[in-house]
Amino acid sequence: xxxxxxxxxxxxxxxxLRSSTPLLWVLLGxxxxxxxxxxxxxxxxxxxxxxxxxxxxxxxxxxxWLGLAAGVAAGMLLSTVHAGLTVGLKANPFASGLAxxxxxxxxxxxxxxxxxxxxxxxxxxxxxxxxSGVPVLGxxxxxxxxxxxxALVASPLAGxxxxxxxxxxxxxxxxxxxxxxxxxxLKTSLVQVSGILxxxxxxxxxxxxxSVDYTRNWVEGMTAGRGLVAVGLVIVxxxxxxLAVPAALLxxxxxxxxxxxxxxxxxxxxxxxxxxxxxxxxAVLVLSSRSANKEGGMPLGLSAVFxxxx
Amino acid sequence: xxxxxALSLLKRSTLLAAALGTAAAxxxxxxxxxxxxxPKSDYGYNYAMDQGRMWVEKNVPGVKTMSFENVPENAxxxxxxxxxxKSGCTIIFPTSYGYLDPALNVAKKYPKVIFEHAGGFKTxxxxxxxxxxxxDAMYLAGMTAGGMTKTHKLGFLAAHPxxxxxxxxxxxxxxxxxxxxxxxxTVIWTGTWSDPGKExxxxxxxxxxxxxxxxxxxxxxxxxxxxxxxxxxxxxxYHADASKFAPKGWLVGAAWNWGPMMGRIxxxxxxxxxxxxxxxxxxxxxxxELTAFGPSVPPKVKEMVLAKEKEFKAGAAQLWTGPIxxxxxxxxxxxxxxxxxxSLESMDFLVKGVVGTVK
Numbered sequence: 001x002x003x004x005x006x007x008x009x010x011x012x013x014x015x016x017l018r019s020s021t022p023l024l025w026v027l028l029g030x031x032x033x034x035x036x037x038x039x040x041x042x043x044x045x046x047x048x049x050x051x052x053x054x055x056x057x058x059x060x061x062x063x064x065w066l067g068l069a070a071g072v073a074a075g076m077l078l079s080t081v082h083a084g085l086t087v088g089l090k091a092n093p094f095a096s097g098l099a100x101x102x103x104x105x106x107x108x109x110x111x112x113x114x115x116x117x118x119x120x121x122x123x124x125x126x127x128x129x130x131x132s133g134v135p136v137l138g139x140x141x142x143x144x145x146x147x148x149x150x151a152l153v154a155s156p157l158a159g160x161x162x163x164x165x166x167x168x169x170x171x172x173x174x175x176x177x178x179x180x181x182x183x184x185x186l187k188t189s190l191v192q193v194s195g196i197l198x199x200x201x202x203x204x205x206x207x208x209x210x211s212v213d214y215t216r217n218w219v220e221g222m223t224a225g226r227g228l229v230a231v232g233l234v235i236v237x238x239x240x241x242x243l244a245v246p247a248a249l250l251x252x253x254x255x256x257x258x259x260x261x262x263x264x265x266x267x268x269x270x271x272x273x274x275x276x277x278x279x280x281x282x283a284v285l286v287l288s289s290r291s292a293n294k295e296g297g298m299p300l301g302l303s304a305v306f307x308x309x310x
Numbered sequence: 311x312x313x314x315x316a317l318s319l320l321k322r323s324t325l326l327a328a329a330l331g332t333a334a335a336x337x338x339x340x341x342x343x344x345x346x347x348x349p350k351s352d353y354g355y356n357y358a359m360d361q362g363r364m365w366v367e368k369n370v371p372g373v374k375t376m377s378f379e380n381v382p383e384n385a386x387x388x389x390x391x392x393x394x395x396k397s398g399c400t401i402i403f404p405t406s407y408g409y410l411d412p413a414l415n416v417a418k419k420y421p422k423v424i425f426e427h428a429g430g431f432k433t434x435x436x437x438x439x440x441x442x443x444x445x446d447a448m449y450l451a452g453m454t455a456g457g458m459t460k461t462h463k464l465g466f467l468a469a470h471p472x473x474x475x476x477x478x479x480x481x482x483x484x485x486x487x488x489x490x491x492x493x494x495x496t497v498i499w500t501g502t503w504s505d506p507g508k509e510x511x512x513x514x515x516x517x518x519x520x521x522x523x524x525x526x527x528x529x530x531x532x533x534x535x536x537x538x539x540x541x542x543x544x545x546x547x548y549h550a551d552a553s554k555f556a557p558k559g560w561l562v563g564a565a566w567n568w569g570p571m572m573g574r575i576x577x578x579x580x581x582x583x584x585x586x587x588x589x590x591x592x593x594x595x596x597x598x599e600l601t602a603f604g605p606s607v608p609p610k611v612k613e614m615v616l617a618k619e620k621e622f623k624a625g626a627a628q629l630w631t632g633p634i635x636x637x638x639x640x641x642x643x644x645x646x647x648x649x650x651x652x653s654l655e656s657m658d659f660l661v662k663g664v665v666g667t668v669k
Contacts, residue, residue: 011518019511109380117351117532119555143514215506217533220349220380224505259512262498262666263465263519269669270471270499 010140012253012260017148020252022047022210022223024151026230027237027244028158029075029202034234035162035175036195037301041097042082044227045104046200047207050075052108054208055218058120067120067212068147068205075204076197078104083196087189105221115218122216147209152245154202159241171195175299203227229281236284238297247284254280340401342366342576343394344377345387347406348504354530354549358566359405359428361550365569370576383408391416395423401579403428403572413437424579426572433586440571440589442597445481445654446622447564449629450593450600450615451546452485454562455493455523457611458544462492465516467526467534469503471668473657475527478548478564480661481629482525487663489614496521497666506533513537523561535560544606551601560604562615567599594623630654635662 026043033040040046053074058067078100085096123146132138162168173181174191181188210226211218229251237247254277261273342363350360360377367375376394381387387409391402395416401424404413410430417425417437425437433439455464464486468475479497486493496519498512509526513534516524524538525546532555538545539556547553547563571591578584591597600619603612621627632643636659643649660668 008518015511015514015518018514019507022507113349113379114351116349117353117357117530210507215510215533216536217506217530219352219504219506219530219533222504222506224502224507226507255508256511256515259498259508259515260518263496263515263521265496265665267667269667270501271669274501 007136010136012256014140014143015256015260016249016253017144017152018214018252019256020248021148021151022206022214023226023230023233023252024155024244024248025147025206025209026203026227027233027248028154028241029199029206030230030234031237031239031241031244032158032162032171032202033196033199034239034302035171035299036192037175037178037299038082038086038192038196039093039097039231039302040079040082040100040196040199041094041228041231042078042100042104043097043199043203043230044223044225045101045108046075046078046203047210047223047227048104048108048221049078050204050207051211051222052112052115052207052218053204055115055118055120055211056111058122058212059115059118062121064120064123064146064212068208071204071208071212072201073204075202075207076200078107079196079200079203082200083193087192087196101227109220112218112220116220118218120212120216122213145213147205147213151209155241155245158244162241167194172299175301177301203230206230229277233281235298236281236288238288239299240297250284251277251281340373340576340580341398342373342375343391343399343402344375345381345390345394345402345404345406345409346377346379347383347408348380348529350377350379352530353532353552353555354528355566356405356529358550359403359568362566362568362572363403366572366576369569370573373576381406383412385412388412388416392419395420400424401426401576410439424584426575431588433588435586438575438584438586438589440575440591442566442568442571442591442595443593443654444564444566444598445477446593446619446629447598447600448478448481448548449485449488450619450622451525451548451562451564452482452487453489453615453618454485454603454607454611455482455525455544455546456486456489457614458561458607459486459490459493459523461520461522462490462494463520463522464493464495465513465519465521465524466495466497466664466666467509467512467516467524467528468497468499469528470501471499473655476657476660476668477654478527479664480657480659482546483661483663484629484634488618493663495664495666497660497664499666500528502528504529509533510537514541517541517543531555531563544604547601553601553604556604558604558606561607562603563601565599565601567597571595571597593619594625636660637662637664 050071054067054071057070058064082100085091086093170191174188178188233247237243258273258276344363346356348356350356363375378390381390403426405428410427413425417434427439429441430439466479483495500508523544526534531547531552535545535552535555539559544559544561545556546561550565553560630649632647633645634643
């Protein structure tokens with residue numbers, strides 16, 4: 001027998017996972033990009049073109065998997081602009097990121113007009129096999145969609161890639177010190193570009209997860225700042241893909257909690273509740289920066305961008 | 311140089327005169343401009359306004375329309391209005407709330423052009439306003455929800471606690487309670503007119519809390535309607551018929567019907583009887599309506615709702631008649647008393663049976 005409380009807790013976990021998923025994808029991408037010492041504020045724009053392309057491709061082909069693939073392609077394509085500006089032309093990454101953000105917003109808004117009000121068929125429920133018969137767990141699992149499950153797999157996979165493969169080693173070496181990486185014979189520009197493009201692929205996927213799977217809808221500017229939140233959460237996740245899930249869950253969970261507290265009839269002002277995700281992230285940031293080592297996991301190559309004291 | 315400037319000025323004014331001449335020659339055709347704050351295919355507010363435009367084009371002879379969508383509520387909309395006027399529009403419908411002051415600015419510059427703002431409360435010699443109360447339709451939709459709910463729990467996704475939204479929540483709840491006295495409405499404030507991600511999660515939260523009918527007041531009903539269908543619960547629409555997004559769960563919706571009112575306004579401009587006034591319609595006048603019922607609504611519920619609709623239309627029943635009891639038990643209107651128009655337009659409370667806070 002499961003009590004009402006257990007069911008509510010289970011529902012909350014599913015809900016937190018669902019609302020964290022698009023964020024988690026972008027967060028993973030931004031972690032990888034920052035590991036090659038490039039900050040990318042353009043992920044918001046990359047997410048938007050990913051969301052639009054994913055929705056459009058799903059509408060055109062009827063296949064949400066192709067939609068996700070289109071989202072990845074679009075996110076990567078737009079991230080080439082950031083790569084070209086920051087690595088190719090050595091432009092200021094913040095200015096370049098903002099330009100990519102605006103470009104992504106403008107392009108998706110313009111080309112998205114005919115997509116508004118269209119109906120797509122998202123993913124069919126996951127085949128659960130024996131699980132579907134299990135009380136509580138079955139109904140909960142039935143609410144998990146492919147992008148949620150994939151996100152949970154992608155996080156350790158990205159961590160493994162970063163810490164256990166040659167490419168990952170190259171990314172990390174470049175992120176720590178361009179000069180030493182160069183003396184090791186690494187083509188640092190190529191390594192940085194690959195890190196930015198990998199980030200673009202993840203943020204494009206995150207956008208497509210939002211439009212194709214989570215909402216099944218396209219609306220202008222529908223990412224609503226999730227990309228920028230992910231940039232901030234990189235610090236909470238300490239540039240570590242393995243910590244991306246708890247960091248994203250912290251924010252997405254707090255967002256889900258604000259909505260759930262309203263349905264539970266707790267008489268707290270909704271305006272106040274809407275600040276909760278930001279307060280929670282801020283609290284973890286303060287706590288973690290006090291307890292951890294001084295670098296906080298930040299690639300040394302980034303410190304020139306982030307820390308004034310160094 | 312001076313001569314060239316003068317010549318160019320002369321040339322331009324002749325062109326202008328010629329343009330005005332053509333406009334005058336084609337006077338039988340009236341050009342009407344429509345401006346929307348969002349996309350006209352959102353199955354929401356903008357969609358409903360554009361349906362009105364299409365009705366006008368089809369049913370009012372000699373009228374051509376043009377429209378702009380996604381126009382922000384700032385100086386941009388003034389430029390759009392001027393562009394419309396330059397391309398021959400003599401009547402303009404700025405349909406978003408934030409267009410009122412920009413419209414007043416442009417109206418001053420072009421006294422011959424008529425402006426009809428949706429929902430505003432200011433006028434000028436060439437600017438009037440129009441809108442309609444949708445409360446009665448929302449009450450009828452609430453009755454349908456009350457007749458269908460098994461859990462007695464209804465969910466309402468709302469953007470911001472402004473009077474218009476509170477009126478809809480209260481009308482919906484009162485309608486539901488008229489059929490099912492145990493019915494309660496749980497409100498979730500999303501804090502934004504449009505964030506599909508948040509709306510999807512809000513809908514899921516309401517379903518998890520036990521609601522088996524969802525409705526809402528955000529820009530577009532698409533996200534929550536689809537989320538409801540996905541979770542296998544019923545849905546009541548707002549703004550327009552969005553039944554195609556929930557073929558199974560769609561019950562009914564409260565929708566706008568702007569066409570006839572827009573047609574009357576355009577005609578009154580044509581025959582010289584137009585005045586800068588606040589035109590307000592309602593269910594009775596046909597400016598708000600109930601959409602078609604979904605397949606799951608049994609005849610018994612339909613008949614009950616349609617009977618009440620008849621009473622509203624005949625003036626035999628008034629929605630805002632007391633007793634109207636607030637959440638805290640205080641009386642907003644005593645038995646037999648009625649809420650005045652002014653207190654409706656500034657409503658700041660939720661009725662008993664609504665779970666949620668105003669602030």
